[in-house]
Amino acid sequence: MNKTLSPLVMGAAVALGAQAAAADDFPTDTVRIVVPFGAGTTTDLVTRQVGDGMSEVLGVPFAFENRAGAGGSVGTHEVVTAQPDGYTLSMGTVGTLAINVSIFEDLPYDPQTDVTPIAFVGYTPTLLVVSGESDYETVDDLVAAAQERGVTFASAGNGTSGHLAGELVRTRSGGDMVHAPFSSGAEGLTAVISQEVDFMFYHPVAALPYLEEGDLRALGVSGEGGSSVAPDVPPLAETFEGFDLIAWFMLAGPAGMDEEVARTLHEAALESLDSEAVRTHYETNGLEYEPMDYDELDDFIASEIELWGRIAEDAGAQLD
Amino acid sequence: MELFANLALGMQTAFSLEALLFCFAGVFVGTFVGALPGIGPLVAISVTLPLTFGLDSTIALIMLAGIFYGAQYGGSVTSILLNLPGTASTAVTALDGYPMTRDGRAGLALFTNAAASFAGSSFAIILVMAFAPAIGRIAMDFNSTEYFSVMVLGLVAASTLSNGSTIKSFAMITFGLILGLVGMDLNSGAQRYTFGILQLTDGLSLIAVAMGMFGVAEIINKIAAPDSTATQRGAGGIGLRAMLPRRDELRRFWGPTGRGAALGSMVGALPGAGPSIASFMAYAVEKRVSRDPGKFGKGAIEGVAAPESANNASVQAAFIPTLSLGIPGDVVMAVLLGAMMMHGVVPGPAFISNEPAMFWALVVSFWIGNVMLLVLNIPLIGLFVKLVSIPGRFLYPTVMFFICMGSYSINNSTFDVYVTLVFGVLGYILLRFGFQPAPVLLGFILGPLIEENLRRSLVIARGDPMVFLDRPVSVALLSLSLLLILAPILRHLVVRWRGARHAG
Amino acid sequence: MLRRLDPAARLVSLGVIAFGLYVIHEGTTLRIGTMARIGPGFFPIILGVAMTAFGVLALFERPAAGRGAFPARGLVCAALALLAFALLIRTAGLVPAVSALVLLMALGQPQPRPLGVAATILALTAIGYFLFILGLRLPIEPIVWPTRSGG
Numbered sequence: 003m004n005k006t007l008s009p010l011v012m013g014a015a016v017a018l019g020a021q022a023a024a025a026d027d028f029p030t031d032t033v034r035i036v037v038p039f040g041a042g043t044t045t046d047l048v049t050r051q052v053g054d055g056m057s058e059v060l061g062v063p064f065a066f067e068n069r070a071g072a073g074g075s076v077g078t079h080e081v082v083t084a085q086p087d088g089y090t091l092s093m094g095t096v097g098t099l100a101i102n103v104s105i106f107e108d109l110p111y112d113p114q115t116d117v118t119p120i121a122f123v124g125y126t127p128t129l130l131v132v133s134g135e136s137d138y139e140t141v142d143d144l145v146a147a148a149q150e151r152g153v154t155f156a157s158a159g160n161g162t163s164g165h166l167a168g169e170l171v172r173t174r175s176g177g178d179m180v181h182a183p184f185s186s187g188a189e190g191l192t193a194v195i196s197q198e199v200d201f202m203f204y205h206p207v208a209a210l211p212y213l214e215e216g217d218l219r220a221l222g223v224s225g226e227g228g229s230s231v232a233p234d235v236p237p238l239a240e241t242f243e244g245f246d247l248i249a250w251f252m253l254a255g256p257a258g259m260d261e262e263v264a265r266t267l268h269e270a271a272l273e274s275l276d277s278e279a280v281r282t283h284y285e286t287n288g289l290e291y292e293p294m295d296y297d298e299l300d301d302f303i304a305s306e307i308e309l310w311g312r313i314a315e316d317a318g319a320q321l322d
Numbered sequence: 323m324e325l326f327a328n329l330a331l332g333m334q335t336a337f338s339l340e341a342l343l344f345c346f347a348g349v350f351v352g353t354f355v356g357a358l359p360g361i362g363p364l365v366a367i368s369v370t371l372p373l374t375f376g377l378d379s380t381i382a383l384i385m386l387a388g389i390f391y392g393a394q395y396g397g398s399v400t401s402i403l404l405n406l407p408g409t410a411s412t413a414v415t416a417l418d419g420y421p422m423t424r425d426g427r428a429g430l431a432l433f434t435n436a437a438a439s440f441a442g443s444s445f446a447i448i449l450v451m452a453f454a455p456a457i458g459r460i461a462m463d464f465n466s467t468e469y470f471s472v473m474v475l476g477l478v479a480a481s482t483l484s485n486g487s488t489i490k491s492f493a494m495i496t497f498g499l500i501l502g503l504v505g506m507d508l509n510s511g512a513q514r515y516t517f518g519i520l521q522l523t524d525g526l527s528l529i530a531v532a533m534g535m536f537g538v539a540e541i542i543n544k545i546a547a548p549d550s551t552a553t554q555r556g557a558g559g560i561g562l563r564a565m566l567p568r569r570d571e572l573r574r575f576w577g578p579t580g581r582g583a584a585l586g587s588m589v590g591a592l593p594g595a596g597p598s599i600a601s602f603m604a605y606a607v608e609k610r611v612s613r614d615p616g617k618f619g620k621g622a623i624e625g626v627a628a629p630e631s632a633n634n635a636s637v638q639a640a641f642i643p644t645l646s647l648g649i650p651g652d653v654v655m656a657v658l659l660g661a662m663m664m665h666g667v668v669p670g671p672a673f674i675s676n677e678p679a680m681f682w683a684l685v686v687s688f689w690i691g692n693v694m695l696l697v698l699n700i701p702l703i704g705l706f707v708k709l710v711s712i713p714g715r716f717l718y719p720t721v722m723f724f725i726c727m728g729s730y731s732i733n734n735s736t737f738d739v740y741v742t743l744v745f746g747v748l749g750y751i752l753l754r755f756g757f758q759p760a761p762v763l764l765g766f767i768l769g770p771l772i773e774e775n776l777r778r779s780l781v782i783a784r785g786d787p788m789v790f791l792d793r794p795v796s797v798a799l800l801s802l803s804l805l806l807i808l809a810p811i812l813r814h815l816v817v818r819w820r821g822a823r824h825a826g
Numbered sequence: 827m828l829r830r831l832d833p834a835a836r837l838v839s840l841g842v843i844a845f846g847l848y849v850i851h852e853g854t855t856l857r858i859g860t861m862a863r864i865g866p867g868f869f870p871i872i873l874g875v876a877m878t879a880f881g882v883l884a885l886f887e888r889p890a891a892g893r894g895a896f897p898a899r900g901l902v903c904a905a906l907a908l909l910a911f912a913l914l915i916r917t918a919g920l921v922p923a924v925s926a927l928v929l930l931m932a933l934g935q936p937q938p939r940p941l942g943v944a945a946t947i948l949a950l951t952a953i954g955y956f957l958f959i960l961g962l963r964l965p966i967e968p969i970v971w972p973t974r975s976g977g
Contacts, residue, residue, distance in 0.1 A: 034965075040653075040656065040657070040660075041367075041368040041371065041657050041660055043660060044663075046660065047660070047663065065965065067734055067965050068368070068733075068734070069733060069734060069735065070524070070733060071520065071521055071523060071524050071733065072506070072520050072521075072523035072524060073523075075520060075523070076520055076521060076523075076733075076735075079520065105511065107513075108518065110520060152784070154781070154782050159508060160506075160507075160508065160509065160510065160511035161511055180781060180782075180784070181781075182778050182781050182782055183508050183509055183778075184778070185508060185774065186649065186650075188593075188647060188648040188649045189593065189649055191647075191648070192462050192593065192647050192649065193465065193466070195462060196462050196463055196465060198465040198466065198782060199782060207668060208648065208668065210668070211668055211669075211673070211676075286666045287663070365962050365964075366962070369961075369962050369963055487884075487887055489880055489883045489884050489887060490880075490884060490887070492876075492880055493842060493877065493880035493881065493884060496873055496876045496877045496880060497845075497877065499869075499873050500849055500870070500873050500874070500877060503869060503870055503873070507866040509863075509864075509866065510857070510865060510866045512856055512857070512865075512866040514852075514856065514866055514870060515849075515852060515870075538904060538908070541904055542897060542900050542901050542904045543897070545897065545900035545903070545904060545931070545934045545935060714935075715932070715935055715938075715939070715942055715946075716942065716946055718931060719907075719927065719928045719931040719932070719946050719950070720946070720949075720950060722904070722907055722908070722927060722931055723911075723924060723927060723928075723950045723953075723954070725908075726908065726911045726912075726915075726923075726927065727954065727958055727964070730912075730915060730964070730966075731958075731962070731964055734964065734965055736912040736913075736915060736916060739908060739911060739912035739915075740909075740912055742908065743905060743908040743909060743912070746904070746905070746908065747901065747905055750901065751838065752838070754896075755834070755835050755838040757838075773869050776864070777863075777864045780861060780862060780863075780864060781862065781863060784862050785860065785861035785862030785863075786861075787861065
């Protein structure tokens with residue numbers, strides 16, 4: 003129906019501030035998704051894939067804008083202060099919607115009150131990897147070494163999910179594990195391969211070529227469900243009870259969005275995620291996906307904030 | 323020979339009509355985008371990326387890579403002609419390129435730029451062809467201690483960078499190092515010098531600082547005399563003869579170009595070290611080995627040839643760590659890496675053996691692209707040189723507009739425009755009192771790397787400083803730095819000793 | 827020695843010293859750490875000390891020779907041009923931002939010519955629209971109409 007309306011009429015409706023009418027017809031204009039990380043990052047790739055599919059479903063163009071900075075806080079903050087009309091969204095991550103609130107002292111937004119969650123769009127577990135030339139064959143070997151002489155672990159930076167996962171291993175095993183942050187995950191990975199550091203948590207797809215070459219060995223996977231690209235790697239939950247950490251992505255908008263608009267976007271995202279193009283992309287990039295009900299999203303964010311907050315607090319002694 | 327079989331494999335794809343077409347499109351866009359002050363390959367690649375989804379992934383990468391190295395050619399044009407470097411690496415080219423323009427030798431400077439760029443790239447491409455898998459392995463053995471030592475060497479070598487007062491030059495390097503501190507500390511997560519501004523958490527933007535200290539400062543310097551053109555003596559001849567080097571100039575071309583190419587390839591092969599470090603170091607080396615260091619900064623052809631050869635070589639060589647380790651040398655390379663992932667290409671040690679057709683097609687296309695760039699750039703010199711005869715009242719607002727758009731486009735944010743403004747005004751005042759901007763950029767680039775690697779080395783060694791003397795490469799690099807510091811003193815002593823002997 | 831220096835050059839050196847002291851001051855609020863875990867304050871303090879020292883040394887140096895008159899008008903106008911662009915580009919759009927930039931740049935020159943200014947505005951707006959908005963797809967509006975942002 004709304005496709006037959008002339009742009010002129012639509013323009014007038016928007017100009018009059020006819021919010022209620024706009025909700026029925028949503029969307030009539032370009033939807034902008036802010037990616038709070040740089041071009042070419044996993045978040046960026048996910049956003050573009052899912053967004054392109056949503057654009058087809060809804061019949062309006064989608065525009066993507068990279069606004070990187072402060073672990074995603076800059077871009078997210080911009081979106082939470084925008085009009086909650088559904089035309090400005092952000093791709094949230096485990097970082098922007100769960101971890102940052104415990105890591106950044108003055109985070110300018112509250113992921114529980116300033117955000118309208120729209121759709122859970124996927125996740126990836128991470129692998130605990132060690133050098134292929136090291137003596138560590140199992141997680142127990144690593145823990146024994148940590149208790150005996152101490153080990154080191156790399157991450158893509160302070161307060162990243164990989165760092166906190168390492169800290170969780172440290173607190174759960176009670177071993178001596180020192181964190182060495184790198185400026186990117188790939189740099190940390192080469193340090194693991196050359197045995198400059200002992201272990202790190204890393205994305206399965208990026209680690210896979212090294213695992214095949216024997217440069218790396220995966221001792222465990224962070225998610226309880228395992229990883230589809232590395233099905234033979236045992237979950238860390240087998241060693242540390244209840245160990246279940248994943249990096250996830252969630253489409254979100256500013257607080258106060260019309261529920262109908264949010265649900266329209268939610269359905270469009272699910273449809274996009276069902277498409278062949280997105281499925282193929284997820285498979286090649288090791289991204290997992292399970293649909294999550296619209297009504298579950300708020301609770302999910304709350305539980306994740308609680309989970310990561312506790313790890314960060316336990317790690318506190320090391321997080322200066 | 324395996325190499326020839328591989329090359330033949332690559333040529334099959336790279337010489338296909340489609341590949342040639344997209345390669346040309348890439349280098350063409352790259353040259354022009356690079357030539358616009360402040361815009362650079364980052365925006366161009368980010369924008370072109372979604373357009374390449376429909377293409378075969380090899381063809382897409384050939385084009386995107388073409389934009390990247392094409393921009394390195396174009397990037398030097400405004401720094402030579404207008405003293406407006408768009409990136410830190412071309413800031414070095416401006417040191418001697420702009421004085422050449424002022425002497426009416428703009429054509430020669432641009433020709434030197436194109437020729438040295440081509441020579442540097444070709445050298446690095448041959449190196450990539452012959453040793454790519456081996457280089458990837460060696461780079462992996464370079465750990466934090468070696469990085470620390472090589473960065474210290476870079477800093478020491480480059481302390482000779484600018485002319486004029488040594489004290490002021492050191493002060494400006496220190497200033498750059500301090501600017502590099504701004505943002506969230508990698509090791510502790512502590513905010514340093516951010517004044518509670520969220521945008522400063524990731525540090526100051528190198529591009530915004532460079533455009534302010536060079537571009538805006540230069541405009542302030544010139545705006546007062548509106549009807550003068552960029553140079554008082556005009557463009558000089560633009561015929562073929564004015565462009566080509568004389569025989570003595572040609573002799574001075576090869577040495578710096580060769581050394582620049584070798585140095586650039588080495589730096590480029592190191593994961594995480596971008597083209598800026600390569601050009602700074604190449605310039606410093608030339609000034610060290612020259613019999614007449616005084617001519618640098620006054621329009622020495624060596625001062626254009628060496629950094630241009632080095633930065634282009636490093637850009638080509640940087641594909642090794644990017645493809646084999648997934649570690650990009652700078653932001654632009656990082657976006658390119660993202661583009662590869664988007665096309666389903668996962669970098670890794672097995673990339674070359676798993677995807678030989680793609681790897682070799684890419685390498686062969688680099689060379690084709692460089693030949694295209696040479697052919698494209700030489701005729702354009704005549705056109706580019708005319709830029710300097712545009713009256714200031716048109717030129718300066720235009721350049722200012724490009725600076726604004728360029729700094730805005732870094733993060734799609736006006737914050738970087740304010741940063742450019744602050745550093746423009748500051749840079750002008752400092753320049754007026756003899757504080758040169760080039761060392762600031764060097765300190766800014768090297769500072770975070772030095773601090774990060776020193777601290778990481780010590781964390782891993784659990785506080786034992788002897789870690790820097792444990793590994794031979796690190797020891798060699800640190801000794802070389804020490805030698806460079808002591809060299810002037812030793813030379814002084816030798817001269818005095820000889821003098822005393824003659825007198826005796 | 828000090829007598830021969832002009833006051834402006836000395837002021838700049840004093841500025842360098844003040845900056846160095848500020849860097850030290852800020853650095854002391856951060857942890858210095860230990861050998862095994864160097865804190866975030868270690869480097870800033872070293873660099874601040876170095877900066878201060880170079881500032882002191884620069885006080886005693888001869889100033890760079892051959893400066894012309896201070897281009898106060900050019901400096902102010904160039905700075906205002908950048909400021910106006912930054913303030914207007916998102917809130918008002920490309921056309922107003924470019925117009926303000928070109929006008930302010932023209933005011934910085936001794937004899938602004940209205941026709942040249944108009945031509946430059948027209949040309950740059952066209953470049954901005956075709957190259958940056960259509961070509962490079964920067965998220966910029968040509969003109970932001972007040973009613974839309976309010977609605």
